[in-house]
Amino acid sequence: xxxxxxxxxxxxxxxxxxxxxxxxxxxxxxxxxxxxxxxxxxxxxxxxxxxxxxxxxxxxxxxxxxxxxxxxxxxxxxxxxxxxxxxxxxxxxxxxxxxxxxxxxxxxxxxxxxxxxxxxxxxxxxxxxxxxxxxxxxxxxxxxxxxxxxxxxxxxxxxxxxxxxxxxxxxxxxxxxxxxxxxxxxxxxxxxxxxxxxxxxxxxxxxxxxxxxxxxxxxxxxxxxxxxxxxxxxxxxxxxxxxxxxxxxxxxxxxxxxxxxxxxxxxxxxxxxxxxxxxxxxxxxxxxxxxxxxxxxxxxxxxxxxxxxxxxxxxxxxxxxx
Amino acid sequence: xxxxxxxxxxxxxxxxxxxxxxxxxxxxxxxxxxxxxxxxxxxxxxxxxxxxxxxxxxxxxxxxxxxxxxxxxxxxxxxxxxxxxxxxxxxxxxxxxxxxxxxxxxxxxxxxxxxxxxxxxxxxxxxxxxxxxxxxxxxxxxxxxxxxxxxxxxxxxxxxxxxxxxxxxxxxxxxxxxxxxxxxxxxxxxxxxxxxxxxxxxxxxxxxxxxxxxxxxxxxxxxxxxxxxxxxxxxxxxxxxxxxxxxxxxxxxxxxxxxxxxxxxxxxxxxxxxxxxxxxxxxxxxxxxxxxxxxxxxxxxxxxxxxxxxxxxxxxxxxxxxxxxxxxxxxxxxxxxxxxxxxxxxxxxxxxxxxxxxxxxxxxxxxxxxxxxxxxxxxxxxxxxxxxxxxxxxxxxxxxxxxxxxxxxxxxxxxxxxxxxxxxxxxxxxxxxxxxxxxxxxxxxxxxxxxxxxxxxxxxxxxxxxxxxxxxxxxxxxxxxxxxxxxxxxxxxxxxxxxxx
Numbered sequence: 096x097x098x099x100x101x102x103x104x105x106x107x108x109x110x111x112x113x114x115x116x117x118x119x120x121x122x123x124x125x126x127x128x129x130x131x132x133x134x135x136x137x138x139x140x141x142x143x144x145x146x147x148x149x150x151x152x153x154x155x156x157x158x159x160x161x162x163x164x165x166x167x168x169x170x171x172x173x174x175x176x177x178x179x180x181x182x183x184x185x186x187x188x189x190x191x192x193x194x195x196x197x198x199x200x201x202x203x204x205x206x207x208x209x210x211x212x213x214x215x216x217x218x219x220x221x222x223x224x225x226x227x228x229x230x231x232x233x234x235x236x237x238x239x240x241x242x243x244x245x246x247x248x249x250x251x252x253x254x255x256x257x258x259x260x261x262x263x264x265x266x267x268x269x270x271x272x273x274x275x276x277x278x279x280x281x282x283x284x285x286x287x288x289x290x291x292x293x294x295x296x297x298x299x300x301x302x303x304x305x306x307x308x309x310x311x312x313x314x315x316x317x318x319x320x321x322x323x324x325x326x327x328x329x330x331x332x333x334x335x336x337x338x339x340x341x342x343x344x345x346x347x348x349x350x351x352x353x354x355x356x357x358x359x360x361x362x363x364x365x366x367x368x369x370x371x372x373x374x375x376x377x378x379x380x381x382x383x384x385x386x387x388x389x390x391x392x393x394x395x396x397x398x399x400x401x402x403x404x405x406x407x408x409x410x411x412x413x414x415x416x417x
Numbered sequence: 418x419x420x421x422x423x424x425x426x427x428x429x430x431x432x433x434x435x436x437x438x439x440x441x442x443x444x445x446x447x448x449x450x451x452x453x454x455x456x457x458x459x460x461x462x463x464x465x466x467x468x469x470x471x472x473x474x475x476x477x478x479x480x481x482x483x484x485x486x487x488x489x490x491x492x493x494x495x496x497x498x499x500x501x502x503x504x505x506x507x508x509x510x511x512x513x514x515x516x517x518x519x520x521x522x523x524x525x526x527x528x529x530x531x532x533x534x535x536x537x538x539x540x541x542x543x544x545x546x547x548x549x550x551x552x553x554x555x556x557x558x559x560x561x562x563x564x565x566x567x568x569x570x571x572x573x574x575x576x577x578x579x580x581x582x583x584x585x586x587x588x589x590x591x592x593x594x595x596x597x598x599x600x601x602x603x604x605x606x607x608x609x610x611x612x613x614x615x616x617x618x619x620x621x622x623x624x625x626x627x628x629x630x631x632x633x634x635x636x637x638x639x640x641x642x643x644x645x646x647x648x649x650x651x652x653x654x655x656x657x658x659x660x661x662x663x664x665x666x667x668x669x670x671x672x673x674x675x676x677x678x679x680x681x682x683x684x685x686x687x688x689x690x691x692x693x694x695x696x697x698x699x700x701x702x703x704x705x706x707x708x709x710x711x712x713x714x715x716x717x718x719x720x721x722x723x724x725x726x727x728x729x730x731x732x733x734x735x736x737x738x739x740x741x742x743x744x745x746x747x748x749x750x751x752x753x754x755x756x757x758x759x760x761x762x763x764x765x766x767x768x769x770x771x772x773x774x775x776x777x778x779x780x781x782x783x784x785x786x787x788x789x790x791x792x793x794x795x796x797x798x799x800x801x802x803x804x805x806x807x808x809x810x811x812x813x814x815x816x817x818x819x820x821x822x823x824x825x826x827x828x829x830x831x832x833x834x835x836x837x838x839x840x841x842x843x844x845x846x847x848x849x850x851x852x853x854x855x856x857x858x859x860x861x862x863x864x865x866x867x868x869x870x871x872x873x874x875x876x877x878x879x880x881x882x883x884x885x886x887x888x889x890x891x892x893x894x895x896x897x898x899x900x901x902x903x904x905x906x907x908x909x910x911x912x913x914x915x916x917x918x
Contacts, residue, residue, distance in 0.1 A: 138463035139747025147466050148755060164825050165463065169601060169618030173826070176615045202606040205613055253873050259606035281561075281872050282604055284865065287741040291684050291734070297560030297873065309754075310739025310761025383470070386757050 125185050125363050129160040132353070133189045135174025137167040140285075141223060141306055141387075142192045145351050148383035149220070149374050156370040163190075170260045171195030172206055175354075179208045183356040185363035188217065191354035194262050197407040201414050202260035211407065215359035216400035218371045219352035221389040224324035225266045226337075227254070228308050228317050229300035230293050238321045238340045241300065245276035252278045255289045255301040262349040263302040266323050268413055270302070273342035293317060304349065305331070306388045323347045329390060344409075351389070352399050364396045420546060427773030431781050436476050436774070443480040444782050447487015448789060451494070454501045454632065455624050455819020458488045459744035466752055474756035475771050479778040481749050482732075486538060486779070489688075489725045490786045493530040494797055497523055497717070499812050501632035501819075505623050506688040506724040508854050509696045511631055513709065513716030520712050523798050524656035529666050529714055530721035531790040532658070537674040537722035538783040541729030544678050545736075546776060552682050553737040559683055561869035562880045566890035567683070568863035571690055573894040574697045575852050586852050589843070593856025596621050597864070604868050616828040623689075625820045625833040626857060630850040632816040633837025636809050638844055656794050658714070666718035669699045673722030681730020684742050691727045692720035693855050729779070736764060736772065 136142050146163055154161045166174030171192060178189040196210045208214075229235045235244070245252050256264040259282045267280045281298060283289045286307030292298050293308070294316060301308075305328075311317040321337045322328050323345050337345040353367060374380050375391050384391060394402065430436065450461045461484050469477035492503035497514035510530065517526040559567075575590050599610045600620030611617045658666065673695040680691040699719040700709045709716050734740040739761025741747035753760045758768055765772045800808070820833035840850055874880035882888050 137744050137747075138459045139741065139744050139751055143463065144751040144755070147463065147751075148470075151467050151470070163463075165460075166825050167619065168824065169615065173615050173618050173824070203601060203608070203618075205608050205611065207613070207615055250875075259601070259604065279872060281869050283869070284603070287747060288684065290740050291557050291738070292560065294738070295557035295560055306754075310759055310763070313759050314762035316762065379470075383755050386755055387751075 123362065125366055126157050126159045128186060129162055130157070130185070131162050131164055131187050133174045133178050133187070134163050134165050135167065135171035135189060135195060136165065136192070138165050141304070141349075142190055142351055144387055145221060145384070145389055146190050148387060149380050152374045152377045152380050153370055156373050157366070170199035170203065170258070172199060172203070175210075175214075176207055178354075179213050179356055181356050183215065183358040183360070185355065185359060185366075188353055188355045189214075191216070191350075191352045193348075193350045193403070193406070194260070196354070196403050197410060198262055198265050199260040200407075201265070201410055211400075211404055213357050214354045215357055215364065216396045216403065217353040217355055217359070217364050217367045218396050219350050219392060219394035219399040219402070220371055220375060221351045221384060222348040222392045223304050223306065223351070223389050224322045224328060225263045225302060225304050225347040225349060226322040226324075226334075227266075227270070227300055227302050227320045228293060228312070229320060230296060231316055231318050232296070233300065233318070235300060235320065236318065238335070238337065238342075241278075241320065242274045242276060245274070245278055249277050250279060252276075252299045254278050254280050255292050255298040255303070256280050256282055257286045257289055257303060257307075258282055258284060262347050263304065265410060265413075266345070266347040267302045269323070269345045269347065270337070270342065272413060273337070273345045290317075304388075309388060330385060330388060348392075350392070350399075350402070352394070368395055423769065423773050424546070424777060426769070427775075427777030428780075430475055430770050430774035431479065431777035436479055436778065437781065439472070439476045439480040440483050440778050440782050441785055443483020444487035444490075444786050444789065447484040447489075448491040448786065448793075450484060451488035451491020451503050453819065454495055454503050454628055454815055456822055457504060457624070457745075458485050459748060460822060461488075462745055462748040466748060469752055470755060474753065474758055474768070475774040477752050477756060478749065478771060478775050479782075481752055482775055482778065483782050485745050485749070486725065486728050486782065487786060489538075489728050490531065490534050490790055492724070493534075493717070493721050494527065495815075496631075497526045497530070498797060498800060499632070499808070500635040501812065501816065502627050504688075504724075505627050505854070505858070506692055506727075507721075508627055508631070508689070508851060509692045509720040510717055512696070512851060513712050513714070515635075516710065516712030517714065517717065518801065522655075522712065523801060524794055525658040525662050525714065526717050527794045527797060528657045528791070529662060529718045531787060531794070533666065533670045533673065533718045533722040534725040535783055535787045536670050537677060537726040538729060538786075539780060540674050541678045541681075541726040542776060542779045542783075545729055545733060545779075549733050549737045552679075552733050556682050556684060556734055557738075558886060560884075561866045561873060562884050562887040563890070565863060565866035565870055566881055566887040566894070567686075568859050568866060570890045570894035570897070571694070571859050572856070572863070573898040574694060575855060585848055589848050589850075589852045590856045593853040594860040596626070596853075597857050597860025600861075603861070603865050604872075614828075616826055616832070620861065621832060621857070622820075622823060622829055623854070623857060624823045625829050626836050627854055628816050628820050629833040629836025629838075630840035630843070630853065632812060633834065634840030634844055634850075636812055636816075637837065637841040639805070640809065656798065657791075662714050666714050668702075669695070669715045669719035670722045672698060673719040674726040677723035677726030678730040681727030681742075682733040684734045684740055686727075686742070688724050688727045688731070688743075689855070689858050691723040693851075695719040695723035736760060736775075737762065739764075 134143050150161055175189050181187040200206055200210055235241045289301050289303055293301050308317045312319055319334050321335050323337050325346055446461055450456050462481055492507040493510045495501045495503045496507040496510040497518050500511050500515040502508045514526045601618055602609055676695050677691040680686050699715045700706045731742045734742055735746045741750050750760050817830055820829050
C-alpha cells in the first residue's frame with residue numbers, strides 16, 4: 096500500500112516544484128527571484144568569460160541569483176530568439192554582443208526577429224576592439240607594410256577571420272575600403288582556430304581581437320599591428336590604432352551589453368543600469384576584466400541602443416557599397 | 418635530470434591536502450558528467466568556473482582538468498551498459514561494449530576501459546612532458562590542405578568500420594555527409610537546408626544524433642521484443658578482466674594510446690576521431706575481424722584508451738601554445754587568464770608551480786580515477802538487474818535530459834527523437850549507425866578544410882599534393898581504400914562471406 100502512496104506524494108511534490116520557479120512579475124519589487132541570462136555563445140568564448148567574471152558581483156548587488164545559460168549557434172541568433180519571445184518581466188535576459196546585434200544581420204538572411212526593434216536595450220558594459228595580427232617572422236611589421244604590399248599585389252594577401260558575420264570579418268571589409276586594397280579573407284571556426292594558422296604561416300595575417308592571440312603576443316611570436324579602435328587601448332599604449340594610420344573609419348569595437356525582450360518596464364532597466372555601474376566599480380571585477388583584455392565602457396540603455404543603430408547604419412552602407 | 422626534479426616539485430604542489438581535495442572533487446564531478454549522456458565537460462566547467470575565482474590558480478586548474486579527463490573515464494559506462502554513449506567519444510565503445518554486456522561480460526568491459534584509460538592517461542602525461550614543445554611546433558604545420566587530406570584518410574577507414582556490406586556502409590556515410598551540410602554555410606553565411614528553423618542554423622547537433630541513434634533506437638527495439646532479462650541476471654561472469662582478456666587487450670591499449678595522443682595534439686581534431694581510428698586498426702590487425710561488433714574486448718580496450726590519451730594530447734596545444742582545441746580547453750584557458758596567468762610558451766617559465774603542479778596532478782588524478790571506478794563496476798553492473806519497465810523509462814529520461822542540456826534548447830529533444838526513429842529503422846534494415854556518426858563529424862571539417870585550402874591556393878588543387886604532410890595522408894588514404902583489392906583471395910572470400918551475414 097505504501098508504494099502507491101509514496102508515488103502519489105512524489106508526483107505531488109514534483110508538480111509543486113514546477114510552480115516554485117514561476118517568477119513574480121511586479122516591476123516595483125524587482126528582482127524577487129533568480130534571473131536567467133542567456134549567453135548565446137559557447138562556453139569559453141569572449142562574451143561567456145566576461146559574464147562569468149562579473150556574474151558573482153551582479154548576484155550580490157541584485158541580491159538574487161543571476162544564472163547564466165549557454166545557448167550557442169548562428170552567431171548568437173539561436174540563443175537570442177527565445178528571449179525575444181519571452182515574457183518582458185526582467186527574469187529572462189540575453190547577453191547582447193555587437194556581433195549578434197548589428198553584424199550578423201548583415202551576413203545572414205532569415206533571422207527570425209529584428210535585432211533593433213524587437214529587443215529592449217538595457218545597458219552596455221564593456222568593449223573589446225578588433226585589430227590585425229601577423230606572426231613575428233612575417234615581413235609585415237606595420238599596417239603600412241601590409242597596405243603597400245596589398246597595393247602592389249592585388250588579391251594576393253590572404254587574411255584569416257574567426258568566422259562569417261563576426262566583428263573581425265566586418266573589420267576586414269572596413270580595412271579593404273579605407274586602405275583601398277583587396278585582401279582575401281578566409282573564415283575559420285573561431286579565434287582558437289586562427290591562431291595556429293597565423294603561427295604556421297598558412298595565412299599572411301589575421302583580423303582578430305587581442306584575447307585569442309595574447310599568449311603568443313606576450314611570448315613574442317605574434318605581432319599585433321593595430322587596434323581598430325577610436326583611441327589607443329589603455330592596456331597596450333604602444334600599439335597604434337588604424338585611425339592614426341589614416342584609415343579614418345576603420346573602427347570596430349565589439350560591445351558587450353545586456354538586452355531583453357521588447358517592452359521591458361523602465362524600472363527594471365533602471366535597476367540593471369545601477370547594478371551594472373556598481374559592479375563595474377568593484378575592484379575584483381575591474382581586475383578580472385583587465386586580465387581578459389576588455390575595456391570597461393558603460394552606457395545606459397538609451398545610449399547603447401543609439402550606438403548600435405548608428406553603427407548598423409554605417410555598416411549597412413559599407414556592405415551596400417561592396 | 419631536470420625533468421625529474423621539476424616533476425618532483427610538481428608532485429610537492431599537487432599532493433598538498435588542499436590540492437588533493439580539489440583533484441578528487443574534479444575527477445568525481447568528471448566521472449558523473451561522463452556517465453550522464455549529453456552533459457559534457459564544458460557544461461560542468463562553466464558552472465564551476467566562477468567558483469575557481471576564489472581559490473589559488475593551481476587548485477583551480479587541477480579541479481577543472483580533473484573534470485575534463487574524469488569525463489573520459491565515465492563516458493564508457495553508459496555505452497557499455499545501455500548502449501547510450503555518455504560522450505560522442507564513446508560511440509565506438511557501444512559497438513562491442515554493449516554486446517559484451519549482453520553476454521554477461523559487462524564487468525570485464527568496464528574494467529578494461531578503466532584500466533585502458535588509466536594506462537593511456539598516464540602514458541600520455543609522460544609524452545606530454547617529453548614532447549610538448551616539439552609536438553606543438555609540428556602541429557603548427559597543419560594548414561587547411563593538411564586537414565583536408567587527414568579527413569580523406571579518416572573517411573577512407575570508414576570502409577573497415579562496416580560489419581555488413583560495404584555498399585550499405587557507404588550509403589550511410591553519404592547520408593552522414595549530407596546531414597553535415599545542414600546549417601549556415603561556413604564560408605558565405607548563407608543558410609543551407611534550414612527551412613527557417615532557427616535550431617538548425619548551427620547544423621544538426623552531434624550529441625542529439627548520437628543519443629537518438631544509439632539510445633532511443635535500442636529502447637524501441639527492446640520494447641517490441643519480449644526480451645529475456647535472465648541473460649543479464651544469471652550470467653554476469655566476473656567483475657574484472659581475466660588473464661585472457663588482458664592478453665588480448667594490452668596491444669590495443671598501447672596502440673590506442675599512441676593514436677589518441679598524436680591525433681589529440683592537432684588543434685581542432687576532436688576526441689571522437691581517434692576512437693574510430695583505433696577501432697578500425699584493431700579490426701584490421703585482428704585474426705578474427707569478423708567477430709568485431711559481437712563483443713570482443715579489443716574493440717573496447719583500444720578506443721577507450723584512445724579517447725583518454727587524446728584528452729591528454731589536447732593539453733599540448735593548450736599549455737604550450739595557449740591555443741584551445743575545444744570548448745573545454747577554452748574554459749580552462751579562461752580560468753588561467755582570469756588568474757592572471759599566461760598560458761602558452763611563457764607558462765613554464767613564469768609559473769612553474771602551475772605547469773608542473775597540473776602535470777603532476779594528472780598522475781594523481783588518474784590513480785584516483787582508477788580507485789574510484791573499479792569499485793563502482795559492481796554497482797554499475799547491478800543497474801542491469803533493474804526491471805526493464807523501470808530501466809527503459811530511465812534511459813528515455815536520460816536521453817531527453819542529455820539532448821536538452823547541451824544547448825538548453827527544447828527543439829534539440831525533437832531532433833534527438835527523430836534520430837531515434839531513424840536509428841530504429843536503420844537497425845531493422847541492417848544498417849550500421851557508427852559510420853553515420855563519423856561522417857557527421859568529418860563532413861563539416863572536411864568541407865571547411867577543402868574550401869579554405871582552395872581560397873588560399875586560389876583554386877589550384879595541386880596544393881594537396883605539393884605539401885608533403887598532405888600528400889602523405891592522401892596516399893595513405895588511397896592505399897587503405899584500395900588495399901582490399903590486393904589482399905589474398907582466401908582472406909577476401911572470408912571478408913565477403915562475413916559481409917553477407
